Every structure is written in C-alpha cells, then in structure tokens.
Amino acid sequence: MAEVTLKDVALASGCSIATVSRVLAGTRPVGAETARTVRAAAEALGYRPNHVARALRSRSTGTVGLVLPQITNPFFPFLVRELEHALHAEDRAVLLADCDDDPVTEAARINALLARRVDALLLIPVDERRSREAVAAAAAQVPLVLLDRGCGPGVADSVAVDNAAGMALVLAHLAATGRRRPCFIGAAGTASAAAERRAAYEAGAAALDPGAPGRVALGDFSVEWGRAAVDRLWPSRPDAVVCANDLIAAGALQRLRQLGADVPGEVAVTGFDDIPLAGLADPALTTVRQPLAELAAEAARLLSRNPAAGPPAARRAVRLAPELVVRASSAGPGTRGGGSS
Amino acid sequence: MAEVTLKDVALASGCSIATVSRVLAGTRPVGAETARTVRAAAEALGYRPNHVARALRSRSTGTVGLVLPQITNPFFPFLVRELEHALHAEDRAVLLADCDDDPVTEAARINALLARRVDALLLIPVDERRSREAVAAAAAQVPLVLLDRGCGPGVADSVAVDNAAGMALVLAHLAATGRRRPCFIGAAGTASAAAERRAAYEAGAAALDPGAPGRVALGDFSVEWGRAAVDRLWPSRPDAVVCANDLIAAGALQRLRQLGADVPGEVAVTGFDDIPLAGLADPALTTVRQPLAELAAEAARLLSRNPAAGPPAARRAVRLAPELVVRASSAGPGTRGGGSS
DNA sequence: ATGAAAGCGCTAACAT
C-alpha cells in the first residue's frame, strides 16, 4: 500500500533512478535491454509516477484551467465536453472554475488556478470590459486562449464562431423564404456575441427592409427576456423574429404562441447556437449551429503553440464558420402549421 | 517577473524561511511583531504560494476530482455548479473528467486523476455494475463519494435524492387529482435512479390500479425514448404518463401532442429532476425537484470526514428528500387547456 | 518563538 517511487523501481531493476526516469518519461535514448528490465520492474511493483513531484521539478503541471461564466448556460456543457476530450487526449487535466457570471468571482478563480500552477488557461470571459483587467494579468503569466467571447482587442488569442456570418445565413434564409419585416431580439452590452450578432442583424436587415434595423429590442440571453421582448415587438407585426440565441428564441416562441400567433405561418422565429432545446421546441427552432468540436480543437492547438519562440507572436483571432440548421420555425409563410422536422 | 519564493520573503523580512512558512500557513504560533513584518514583505514582493511544492511536501494537493458520465446531460451542470462552489469555498480546486458514458473511459479518467494525486474523488458512476471495479479500486486509495447514482452495496459513501420518495409524491399527486390509469416510461438497467424509480412506480401504482404495474416501458433516459415509448403505451389509453426523468417526459409530451392527445385534459405527464427544460415545455412539466445545493453540500461534507479516525467507518448512504413541483402538465382532468404556471 | 536542516519524488545538468 505504500507509494512506489522511482527509487524502488531503480532498486528492483538494478539501475539508477535517473535511468528509470528516462525510460518511463521517454526523455532520452536508453538501452533497449535496460528499458525492458526497467519497464518490467515498474509494472511488477505497480509504479505510478507522481505528477506532483514531476510538476515541481519540470515546472509544468500538465494541467489547464477552464474558466467559464456559468456551467448551467446550456451552450457551455458541449463546449466543455469537447475541450475536456481534446485536452485529455494529450494527457492534460482540466481544472474547472465556474464564475457565477460575476467578474469578481472570475478574478478570484483565475488567481486560484494560477496559484495551482496551471500550464495554461482557457477562458470564456464573463464580460467584455469588466473581465479585461484580470484576463490581461493572467495572460501575462501563462498562455491564455479566449473562447466564444472576446475581451477587448489584443488581450489574448481567441477562438470563436463567426457571429456575423451566422447572422447573415439567417437573414439570407429569411429573405429567400419571403420574409420582409424582420425584427431582432438581442442582448445589450458589449460581450462580443451580443454585439456582433446585433451589428450583423442591423447591417443585413437594412437590405431587406429599411425599417428593420429599428425593430430591435435588447435585454439579456434568457428565456424570460425572449418572452418579454415579444410583447414589445409583436405590435409592429414583424413576419420574422430573429433572436440572438436559442434561449431568447424559446421564450419568444412560447410567448408568441400564448398570443395566438401562428409560427411559422404568420411569423418565423430563429435562434442561435443550436442547443438541444432548439430541436425540442415546438415548432422546432431554425438556428445557427456552432462548430463546437472545431472550436475546442482550435483552442487546444492555440494553447500548445510554443510561446517562447521568437518575438511575442501577434495575437490570433480565429473565427470559425457556423452552419444554418433549418427547422420548422421558419418554414415558408405558405406552409401553415409546419411539421416537426 | 521571476517567481517570488518563501526564500525571497525570508530575505526581505530578515527571518528564516521556516518562520515565513509558519506565518503564511498559520501553522504554528508566531510572534505578532514578526508576523506583521513577514506579511508586509510578502505583500510587497507579491508572494504567491506555490501549491505544487506545498502539495509535494504535505502530501495534499487541495484538489478533488469530479468524474461524471456526461457533462451534456442537462441534469449534471447544476450539480457541477453547486459542487464547484462548495469546494472552492474551502479552497479546493476541481479537476473535471467527462466519461462519455463509457465505463472504460471512466476507469482511465479515474486513474488520470489519481496520478495527479487528487485528495478525493466525487464520482457519478456511469453504470451500476460496470463501474464497480474501478470505483472500488479508487475508493481504496482516496476518500470517494458517490453522487446521484449508486455502484453496488458498500463500495463507498453515497449521496443521492430519495428516488422512492419522489416517485411516491408523484403518484400521490396523480391519485389526488383523479388519475386512475397511470403508465410508466422508465430506463432499463441497474443504475440506481432507473431501478429505484421503476420499483417505486410499480409499488405505488398497484394501489391505484392493479393493472398499472403492467403498463411499463423501459428504454433509456432520452427524449427519443420518451417519444418512442408513447407509441407503445398510448394505445392502452392511460390517463397519466409517469416518466423516469424530464428528458423522457419532454419526448413523451411532444409525441402525445403529435398524436392529438390533450395534455393534461386527457392525460397527465410527469417528469423527474426539474431541469430547466421542464419549465419550458408546453404544457410546463410537473416534476420532482432534486435538492441540488443540499446534495452538493452533503457530498462535500462527506469528503471532509477525517478517514483516519478509528476503524474504517461504516459506509454512509445519505438520501435527501425531493420536492414535488406541480405545473400545468398534470392539472386536474377537468381543467382543459391548462395555463402556464 | 525561531532557526537549521532534512527531505517529499522527480528531472535536468553534469559527469563518466
């Protein structure tokens, strides 16, 4: 039951602990014969390397911190899963921190992870502005990649979906299916997803209808806000309700139904993100699917970029193309009632 | 930019590193005067303890592993959030592992966390039987608490909701609102949530209707299964569809609506867990709410139980009482149409 | 109350 250490393996295999270390860590060339002996001894004794000691000596914990605003936001668990798999695949462990959507908690969590000597930080900032200081400080200490949301220019590398492209897909689809009076339910604030989707709507919708950019209601990314916003926008009788994410769209859908509106016959509803809820809504939500696995892979790749080579490499801002998922909530106006897809 | 160590603080404050350690870790009595000086020096230099070195020396990483079947199961993120907060509150960090619902991956993840020297393991087993071996082996090495699902008798301490009590609440509610022909859509397998909810339904429903225990369909905990199961059970015209969790209930609701059934007028539908989807469904789902914060707190408490005291303390199996949340999907049969609650 | 010194288990120079 006592811990088996390198020393034990060295004793058992009749060579020095340095050699054993080299064999087991594969760090230097080693005699084929010795290697076999050592591995056998390690196996026999049930040796398990002590990552803590290794980390202290090598100054690398093999651990990355994952900091996110709220794990309960239904969009994040999928991202977390992909990240966890991508990282474990290269033998890095994931220290998880949930910030409760609060920049102060976020700063505390970042510090806690830094104190634990994470090799790198993967971070979805709580707030574009209020997270900046803590994020910039952290980025000065370890490689840091921003995910999904930005945090001001030049703070760190970032990976996100191309929000503008996604919104353009939605608007093109609505135009192609004959919608002419769109409106937009978005989120206030400067978070990149909120701002970019809003800006893209305003830019794209003007081509459809000069009045469209005016039909905008801004709140937060919640179901409740989706419901409330419909009360503000429905009186202007839009034929499409473009929502900044699926939660808002779910709320909008619910409220429209309560008001007796015919979706999609009278009015189309679209979301963004393609969380599971989108497929379950009635009618099922047309939405924009984020390339989660690719986002995760790209983030992991960015983390592994050797930061020591050459001058402080320019920040990268990777944007990945999303995909439109057409479901019943935006079926052509002629198609009354819609079916589930 | 170089790391500030205890030695630097000792030099700056003119005392030994041992004293500094004692001041900063609050481990032993120390002169008030010295303490002040040391703290000032630490502050001035921006000293940050190195948890890795501390862990190597003290044989405690201050880290607990959280192993779960699938973070994308919508029930888990809430539990994860509560656990994260409970643990960070006592300065423990959380290493997250997602098992992709696969016992083999689960075993690998457990080993990875053990190699990282987690102080303890919080684990939601993938499978009652197939997880047992790996879990038992892990429990022999570190304190381990099972969450939400069991893993055979006596393997480890466990914390879960009282599934039988929850199901009894549902059946009592249905009986009180005049339902007489319930049926049950559950999950096959031996996972405790599946088995206990199923058994409780069968026990409780027999009192309502001798034929009820026969109207049971067993699949998995998914929306798809909920949909499919309705096709099997609806022909027998139940007046209540009791589901083993909210995902199943969401699927059942959707399919019933497609078949033109009137919920709740003609048939009530109930879920279990109270995930956010439950409130969003139409009609909103009557369900059983798990006391998540209490479950998390209890799990954290169990982890902190000093395992070194006395004989290997008997395993604890803590069961917490759930709460019935009545919504529109089970409004009395007379109340046609229901409103959103 | 404080200091000196010995490691925790490992990797990385430096020898050989």
Added chain:
DNA sequence: ATGTTAGCGCTTTCAT
C-alpha cells in the same frame, strides 16, 4: 548510454 548530484519550493522535525 548510464550514474551522480543538485535542486524545484515548500513543510516539518529537531534543536535552540
């Protein structure tokens, strides 16, 4: 290719 020797930064005896 292998062994020897220093530590990584900290906590913890053991002295004083």
